[in-house]
Amino acid sequence: MARIVGIKDVARQAGVSVGTVSNVINRPDLVSEQTRERVQAAIDLLGFVRSESARQLRAGRSRIVAMLVLDMTNPFFVQVARGAEREARAAGLGVTLCNSAEDPSEEAEYLSLFAEQRVRGVLITPADPTGANLAAFRRRGIPFVLVDRSAPVGECCSVSVDDVTGGRLAADHLLDQGHVAITYVSGPMHLAQCRDRRTGALAALTARGLPEDALTHIETPRLDVAAGRDAGARLLGLSRRPTAVFCANDLLAFGVLQALHAARIAVPDAVALVGYDDIEFAAAAAVPLTSVRQPALELGRTAATLLLDETGDDGDMHVHQRVVLQPELVARESTGHPSRP
Amino acid sequence: MARIVGIKDVARQAGVSVGTVSNVINRPDLVSEQTRERVQAAIDLLGFVRSESARQLRAGRSRIVAMLVLDMTNPFFVQVARGAEREARAAGLGVTLCNSAEDPSEEAEYLSLFAEQRVRGVLITPADPTGANLAAFRRRGIPFVLVDRSAPVGECCSVSVDDVTGGRLAADHLLDQGHVAITYVSGPMHLAQCRDRRTGALAALTARGLPEDALTHIETPRLDVAAGRDAGARLLGLSRRPTAVFCANDLLAFGVLQALHAARIAVPDAVALVGYDDIEFAAAAAVPLTSVRQPALELGRTAATLLLDETGDDGDMHVHQRVVLQPELVARESTGHPSRP
DNA sequence: GATCGCGTATGAATCGTTTCAGATCGGCAA
DNA sequence: TTGCCGATCTGAAACGATTCATACGCGATC
Numbered sequence: 001m002a003r004i005v006g007i008k009d010v011a012r013q014a015g016v017s018v019g020t021v022s023n024v025i026n027r028p029d030l031v032s033e034q035t036r037e038r039v040q041a042a043i044d045l046l047g048f049v050r051s052e053s054a055r056q057l058r059a060g061r062s063r064i065v066a067m068l069v070l071d072m073t074n075p076f077f078v079q080v081a082r083g084a085e086r087e088a089r090a091a092g093l094g095v096t097l098c099n100s101a102e103d104p105s106e107e108a109e110y111l112s113l114f115a116e117q118r119v120r121g122v123l124i125t126p127a128d129p130t131g132a133n134l135a136a137f138r139r140r141g142i143p144f145v146l147v148d149r150s151a152p153v154g155e156c157c158s159v160s161v162d163d164v165t166g167g168r169l170a171a172d173h174l175l176d177q178g179h180v181a182i183t184y185v186s187g188p189m190h191l192a193q194c195r196d197r198r199t200g201a202l203a204a205l206t207a208r209g210l211p212e213d214a215l216t217h218i219e220t221p222r223l224d225v226a227a228g229r230d231a232g233a234r235l236l237g238l239s240r241r242p243t244a245v246f247c248a249n250d251l252l253a254f255g256v257l258q259a260l261h262a263a264r265i266a267v268p269d270a271v272a273l274v275g276y277d278d279i280e281f282a283a284a285a286a287v288p289l290t291s292v293r294q295p296a297l298e299l300g301r302t303a304a305t306l307l308l309d310e311t312g313d314d315g316d317m318h319v320h321q322r323v324v325l326q327p328e329l330v331a332r333e334s335t336g337h338p339s340r341p
Numbered sequence: 342m343a344r345i346v347g348i349k350d351v352a353r354q355a356g357v358s359v360g361t362v363s364n365v366i367n368r369p370d371l372v373s374e375q376t377r378e379r380v381q382a383a384i385d386l387l388g389f390v391r392s393e394s395a396r397q398l399r400a401g402r403s404r405i406v407a408m409l410v411l412d413m414t415n416p417f418f419v420q421v422a423r424g425a426e427r428e429a430r431a432a433g434l435g436v437t438l439c440n441s442a443e444d445p446s447e448e449a450e451y452l453s454l455f456a457e458q459r460v461r462g463v464l465i466t467p468a469d470p471t472g473a474n475l476a477a478f479r480r481r482g483i484p485f486v487l488v489d490r491s492a493p494v495g496e497c498c499s500v501s502v503d504d505v506t507g508g509r510l511a512a513d514h515l516l517d518q519g520h521v522a523i524t525y526v527s528g529p530m531h532l533a534q535c536r537d538r539r540t541g542a543l544a545a546l547t548a549r550g551l552p553e554d555a556l557t558h559i560e561t562p563r564l565d566v567a568a569g570r571d572a573g574a575r576l577l578g579l580s581r582r583p584t585a586v587f588c589a590n591d592l593l594a595f596g597v598l599q600a601l602h603a604a605r606i607a608v609p610d611a612v613a614l615v616g617y618d619d620i621e622f623a624a625a626a627a628v629p630l631t632s633v634r635q636p637a638l639e640l641g642r643t644a645a646t647l648l649l650d651e652t653g654d655d656g657d658m659h660v661h662q663r664v665v666l667q668p669e670l671v672a673r674e675s676t677g678h679p680s681r682p
Numbered sequence: 683g684a685t686c687g688c689g690t691a692t693g694a695a696t697c698g699t700t701t702c703a704g705a706t707c708g709g710c711a712a
Numbered sequence: 713t714t715g716c717c718g719a720t721c722t723g724a725a726a727c728g729a730t731t732c733a734t735a736c737g738c739g740a741t742c
Contacts, residue, residue, distance in 0.1 A: 003482075004401070004482075006727090006728055006729080007728065007729060007730095008728080008729095016691075016692085017691065017692045017693060018692090018693075018728090018729080018730090019691070019692060019693065019694095019730080019731080019732090020690085020691055020692075021729095022729070022730055022731080023690095023691085023730095025729095026730075030689085030690075030691095031690075031691085032689080032690065032691090035690080035691080047480055047481070049453070049456045049457055049481065050457060050728085050729070051398065051457070051459060051727085051728055051729065052394075052457040052458045052459070052729095053393075053394040053395075053397035053398045053403065053458075053459065053727090053728085053729090054394075054398050054697090054727075054728035054729040054730085055728085055729055055730075056394035056697095056729095057392065057394045057395050057398050057696095057697050057698065057699085057727090057728085057729075058696075058697050058728085058729055058730050058731085059697085059729095059730080060345070060697070060698095062394065072419060072422075072423070073416065073419050073420070073423070073621075075414060075416070078413060078414050078419070079414070081413075082413070082414070094454065096437045096438075097437075097438055099426075112390070113435065115390045116390055116391060116392070116393040117393045117394075118392060118393070118394065139388055140388070140390065141344075141345075225621055225625070254622065254625040257625060258624065258625055280414075280566055281595070281622040281625070281626075283599065284566070284595040284598060284599055284622070284626050284627050285622075285625050285626065285627065286625050286626065286627060286628075286629065287627075288627065345698095347697090347698050347699085348698065348699065348700095349698080357721075357722085358721065358722045358723065359698090359699085359700095359722090359723080360700085360701080360702090360721070360722060360723070360724095361720085361721060361722075363699070363700060363701080364700095364720095364721085367700080371719090371720075371721090372720075372721085373719080373720065373721090376720080376721080391698080391699075392697090392698050392699065394697090394698085394699090395697075395698035395699040395700085395727090396698085396699055396700075397699095397727095398697090398698085398699075398700095398727050398728065398729085399698085399699055399700050399701085399726075399727050400699090400700080400727085401727070
């Protein structure tokens with residue numbers, strides 16, 4: 001007996017041709033009601049499930065968009081992915097979420113996987129500092145949208161949040177509390193996010209006539225909690241311990257917070273702390289964390305919309321766009337503010 | 342000009358047959374070195390990328406396993422997924438992570454999607470209380486493994502953590518602190534996790550001669566932070582406010598913690614709190630959270646291993662297994678213990 | 683009565699691989 | 713010389729759906 005039932009089996013069972021079965025499935029209005037019912041009965045009886053790979057082969061492209069993020073364990077990216085998924089699924093497309101883990105070679109591997117799958121498009125937060133991965137991918141002819149990163153106009157679409165402004169918001173907030181020096185704990189500086197946030201912080205300092213070296217800098221190899229703990233330890237070892245710390249994301253801030261806590265250093269009394277992303281857990285942190293909120297859902301939603309426009313039926317009309325969203329500071333106890341959950 | 346290059350174009354360019362090109366790609370040892378180089382050159386020149394859907398069509402099944410979890414925004418499940426992915430990728434398979442969001446109809450939709458994709462297998466934490474979704478899926482003949490849920494022996498593989506023990510650990514810990522009554526904040530009771538953890542807690546109480554009604558119960562519709570906040574508000578409205586609270590997961594506990602904090606109720610002095618899962622953020626919570634740790638990575642890893650065994654070349658030798666891992670209590674400040682990050 | 687149009691149904695061609703039975707060829711043994 | 717072998721390569725037949733030109737009835741129209 002035939003292990004898996006195909007459209008042919010259904011056709012035989014219903015006493016019609018394969019073309020008719022296909023029509024019942026895809027354009028039921030072309031088929032008489034009587035036939036439609038008979039075919040449907042055969043489908044149910046045999047438990048027929050159409051083969052997606054056969055459809056794709058015929059169609060030449062798949063109905064999924066791929067999303068490649070820097071860190072799947074960071075709730076911020078999960079939120080971005082949710083926004084994108086919601087939008088894509090509304091348009092009848094699926095989304096697969098993949099994790100480059102900030103590793104350019106993982107990124108390259110995933111990108112060639114996407115090419116083999118003939119995905120409809122890619123949403124990507126690039127991990128490769130050289131841009132070589134994306135340059136190679138561009139030749140594949142698959143549209144992609146840069147997420148949380150801005151692109152040179154005309155090359156491709158991008159949606160980002162204004163990281164310079166975000167950095168400035170964070171620093172301004174700390175300076176408003178009377179601090180005159182800030183330590184910036186960043187992830188790898190080849191990530192544009194980390195660079196831009198520093199630029200913004202620096203601008204805030206110099207705008208108030210403070211010297212550039214009022215901003216000290218600790219760079220970590222990764223943007224996660226463990227790296228934050230290490231950075232916290234390094235902070236404690238500095239000859240002049242900072243009174244204000246700005247972290248490039250909330251995960252780092254959590255790590256720093258844990259290190260400070262372990263050393264019995266009070267936050268915010270001895271050290272004020274600002275994070276970035278305002279993930280859901282920021283409000284529940286050991287000391288509720290002041291953070292720069294990014295509109296994560298909207299980031300994902302917008303990215304998906306741009307991709308859909310480019311890959312849609314009237315995609316030839318598409319013009320690459322560069323969308324920049326604005327961040328917002330949420331003050332909480334880690335900088336001496338009354339808590340706001 | 343041909344938009345996308347196929348194996349035929351490569352064959353023409355290299356002056357060989359399509360079969361040879363295929364051999365160069367899949368069984369290079371069957372091809373002379375000279376030919377291999379010529380074909381490789383043609384591949385590089387034309388930028389050929391093989392079509393995954395065509396391969397799949399021919400092979401009859403795909404090389405990906407699907408994972409369907411209750412809540413993608415819960416770091417616990419992300420961790421489980423990472424464990425599974427690591428294992429699957431080592432075996433040359435891809436993993437797609439999908440989110441049923443505890444919604445049975447979403448679950449059903451994803452399952453039929455998986456059937457259409459002819460995925461190699463499915464790792465699932467079921468959301469459907471009736472089991473109808475899985476029963477229907479079983480007919481598709483695609484192997485699946487239950488994750489974080491145990492199955493009747495022989496029906497399918499399952500990997501779970503002993504939730505009864507987990508519930509007992511949590512309750513025992515609270516009772517050890519001198520509490521004589523506990524409130525259990527659970528998600529939907531149709532989830533086995535929530536039921537079993539309650540059973541364990543109850544067992545701990547009765548083992549000490551406490552009456553069954555020493556365990557009060559608040560049920561929430563979802564296992565997330567927002568539901569936890571609501572539960573916290575309900576806690577505060579109780580005529581006799583509990584002194585010990587056990588939450589079915591850390592997200593709920595965070596929500597409860599926020600509600601208590603907003604009402605200026607001290608944890609652990611006025612209320613002791615235990616969570617479940619021990620996600621990374623538990624240690625960084627407003628008050629570092631005592632929690633029942635589940636071996637999340639191993640859960641995912643083991644589930645993937647079982648699936649690989651069932652779908653592997655010698656899959657006919659496969660015997661369904663029921664693996665049960667053991668949880669572990671991690672005491673922190675939310676129950677009056679010195680912090681352990 | 684021939685023609686046209688419309689609603690339906692047909693089935694062959696097609697998508698891009700993989701696979702496999704067979705062709706080719708040089709060399710080696712009988 | 714003939715037959716056989718192994719190494720290498722070929723080309724056609726799947727895989728399972730979609731699509732499209734075509735055919736078939738059948739009533740309406742001229």
